[in-house]
Structures are given as structure tokens and as C-alpha cells.
Amino acid sequence: VAVGFSMGGTILAKYLGEMRGASGIEAAVIISPPLSYPAHQQELENRPVLSFAMALPLKLWLWSKRAQLAEHLPEIKMSKILRSTSLLELAGTFLVCQGYADVSAYFRENDPEPVLQYIETPMLIVAATDDPLAFPIPREAIRRNPKLLLAETDGGGHLGWAGWTPASMGATMAGPSWADSMAARFLDFHLHRSRSRARLKARL
Secondary structure (H helix, E strand, O other): OEEEEOHHHHHHHHHHHHHHHHOOOOOEEEEOOOOOHHHHHHHHHHOHHHHHHHHHHHHHHHHHOHHHHHHHOOOOOHHHHHHOOOHHHHHHHHHHHHOOOOHHHHHHHOOOHHHHHHOOOOEEEEEEOOOOOOOOOOHHHHHOOOOEEEEEEOOOOOOOOOEEEOOOOEEEOOOOEHHHHHHHHHHHHHHHHHHHHHHHHHHO
């Protein structure tokens, strides 16, 4: 089984679509994944304040790794990283070193939406309508593949589903995450189903 969060979910979905029935994965869950990459890029371009805010913690982290960057990627200058005003501009600094012509090429070449139709592994997609980092959700592409199940909530943000306990009568940071427990139940169901089929096949 496999679980992917955010861009990890994007990578997992693309892998499953490209591998079709040869992925070696019996069930999967992706949580808050951007699944329509070019449209996601456009959304970030249309929301410069959000893109700027998303770049800030990354720039701080990269500053803490400045010695390693200077050693392994000397062509990338810290001054350029610190001057970047958006997540896309910051990403573009590194994507060229990874063989991409530009940011658009990265989003285009890694877009999972065209291969969603080929996924043969049961996969749960957990998303929230108020998540700006996973918008837009390709609902039609998901609906066309019976192996995909979209669980979409009105709230939750990006990876923001809290726990739920009877004592608090509502959401709380204590206790298990709703999304995590939902993922575990989905995977457990499909694993038991797969094993039951294997036992039945062995008897025939």
C-alpha cells in the first residue's frame, strides 16, 4: 500500500497512472494532492500573495542549508533565492538545474491528470474545497475512473484535518487525524479484500 501527502500524492498518482497494473501497489491514498498541474500553476500565478507567503519558509530553510548549497549547487546563488518574490520564481531557480526548460515545463511534464484514467489500483483522494494548494480538482477525470474515490470536505485546508473526540464535541488537535484514520480504514478494507481473493483463487 502507499500514502502520499500533498506533492507526494501528485507523484504517487502519476506513478500509478504510468505503471497501470504493474505498480506493485494494492491500494493507495493521496491527501491534499494537486492533480491538475498546469491549472495549479496558473492558480499560483493568479494569487501572488499566497505564492509569496509559501516561498518565505522555504527561503528560510534554504538559508539554513546555504553551506550545502554552495558546495553541491554552486551555480545557484543565495542572493537570487532571497530576492525571489514567489514560490514559482523560487522553484524556477532550481528547476533549470534539474533539466527543465522553465517552471511551465516542470508542471506540464509532471502533470498527473492525463494518466488518472489509467490507474488500476483502488485509490482514495482526500481533498477540501477550501484548500488553495490543491485547486483545481479534476473531478471529471476522477469520476471517469471507477478505481478512484474522491472524498471532499467543505473544510480542512491543506493537510489541515484535525482530530475528533467525543469529549470535545468537535475538532481538536488531540487524538488521531480524521484524514489519517480514514486512509487507514480504506487501505485495511482493500488489503483484506485482496487477500480474500488470493485465498479463493488458491482453492480453485
